[in-house]
Amino acid sequence: MQDAASRLKDIAEQVLGAPLPVRVRAWDGSEAGPPGTPVLVVRHRRALRRLLWKPGELGLARAWVAGDLDVEGDLYRALDLLAEFIWERGEDAPGLVDSLRDPQVRAAARSLLALAAPFVPPPVPREEMRRHGRLHRHTKGSDRQAVSHHYDVGNDFYALVLGPSMVYSCAYWATPEATLEDAQRDKLELVCRKLGLRPGMRLLDVGCGWGSMAVHAAREHGVRVVGVTLSREQAAYARKRVAEEGLTDRVEIRVQDYRDVRDGPYDAISSIGMAEHVGAERYLEYASDLYRLLAPGGRLLNHQIARRPLRDESAYSVDEFIDAYVFPDGELAPLGTTVSLLERAGFEVRDVEALREHYAHTLRHWVANLEAHWPEGVRLTSPARARIWRLYMAASALAFERNRIGVNQVLAVRTPENGESGLPLRAREWRA
Incomplete structure (x- = not known):
């Protein structure tokens, strides 16, 4: 009889239709x-x-978060x-685990089912965001809950x-x-x-975080700053x-x-790294609110992650x-969509700078910081939370490097009627 690792490898290759690119070690040591x-x-x-109870990325994520x-x-x-x-098989192709739904790999699913026995539903990791439907996304209350889930971890x-x-x-x-x-x-x-x-x-400063932009702008440029955040922990620190x-x-x-x-x-x-939380159905409202808050001739710097x-x-x-597990209700939009909505709100978009490679490099530094202080990171949160952040940041770095996502600084102006920007x-x- 095959050991568990060999059986897992055979099942995976049957699903993938290609050799498994990594080595597998199973619970029996094989x-x-x-x-x-x-x-x-x-x-x-x-x-x-x-994976069987929740085919798709969520089942894979739960196994990672739980340490399985x-x-x-x-x-x-x-x-x-x-x-x-998992991610890059094209818009029309299923991912690794999603392909278990395909009738052609039902035999592999049956083999996996036999190997997974007893087939009882595992508990959901407590770090997972609990929802009661998705009808009320991006209300003020749901946004407070989502921001707290992500930022109030210490x-x-x-x-x-x-x-x-x-x-x-x-x-x-x-x-x-x-x-x-x-x-x-x-x-x-x-940005300044x-x-x-x-x-x-x-x-x-919209979504002011821990106050870095507000402090820099006031100290280095002599401006008066109002920073807003939905996170009480961030506000206290700032x-x-x-x-x-x-x-x-x-x-x-x-x-x-x-x-x-x-x-x-x-x-x-x-607005630096905040607009990803706004949501597609609220984005024009977001842009219009910021337009309303600017004086004629005022500038908006919108720094935002974009997808292809x-x-x-x-x-x-x-x-x-x-x-x-990371950004509940977060949504990424293509750059063109963002620019169009800013223009619909009344802004004149004057400059776009793409910083995709810069974010990949930043994320690799953050991952290195976490890995270098792993025991302390686990102590400050939990083993599951530290695992979430390590996977999220490492996968995001690769997504930026592979051009699956990007990040852009969009400079827009509330141009006055006389056209003087x-x-x-x-x-x-x-230069000002």
């Missing part, structure tokens, strides 16, 4: 597959039950080898991953050898220059940081929904792993 490759460790039969499934060796290489079968954990800058968005790398701190400072300075900040101006910098007279941090900001007009608005467009946009669906003729120099 191994099978190509030597010298990362090892996919199936620690328990329960991992198979999770692991990778020994280079995680990036393992994900790279498996990407073709400021100390984020400090470990992000480093002292506490900037949770793409850095701007002058050279690959730059430090993460320097690259994040350079990103904040780039694009916005043309000058002493005495009012800046609204307020403490503002006080330590001696900037309480120039920076106000609020726990507030951007839809509730009523004290415009502002001279400039920064599909032939059939109606077929778009969110990533199950990220939706359940206030931008220099050579805008790329970013």
Whole structure:
């Protein structure tokens, strides 16, 4: 009789229609597959039950989060080898686990069912976001819940991953050898220059996080800043940081929904890594609200992750792993859609800068920080939460590198009726 690893390898290759690109180690200690490759460790039969009870990426994610499934060796290489079968088979082709629904691989499913016995439903990891239907997405209440799920996991954990800058968005790398701190400072300075900040101006920082942009803008450019976030933990950290910098007279941090900001007009608005939470059905409202809050001639810097467009946009669906464990209700839109909606809201879009490779490099630094302090990261959250963040960040780095997703800074202006945008003729120099 075959050992468990050989049986798993045969089943996987029957489903894939191709040789398994990684080695497999099963719960009985047996191994099978190509030597010298990362090892996919199936620690328990329960991992198979999770895949059978929830075919698709969510079942795979639950097995990873629970520790039933692991990778020994280079995680990036393992994900790279498996990407073709899980994520990159084209719009019309099923992924690795989804193909179990195909009648042609029912025999493989029966073999997997026999190997997974007893066939009882495994418990859902407690880190998974619980929902009661999807009819009320992107209300103020649901957005507060989603933001809390992602950001209120401990400021100390984020400090470990992000480093002292506490900037949770793409850095701007002058050279690959730059430090993460320097690259994040350079990103904040780039945003300030694009916005043309000058002493005495009012800046609204939407989704202000831990206050990095607000502090930098006030300290380096002499502006008055209002930062809004839905995370109470972020706000508490940001307020403490503002006080330590001696900037309480120039920076106000609020726990507030951007839809509730009523004290415009502002001279400039920064939205860095926040718009991904808005949702397609709310995006025009988001853009219109920011347009309303800007003074004529004011600038918006919208820094946002984008996905590649599909032939059939109606077929778009969110990533199950990220939706359940990382960014609940987060949605990515193609860059063209974002630009069109900003224009519909009244903005004149003046510049778009793509930073895709910069985000891949940033994510690899964050993963390295987590891996270098793994026991501490587990202590600050939980083994499952640390595993979620490691997989999410490593997979995201590869997605940026493979051009599955990108990130763009869109500079838009509330151009006054006389058409004077206030931008220099050579805008790329970013002088006010």
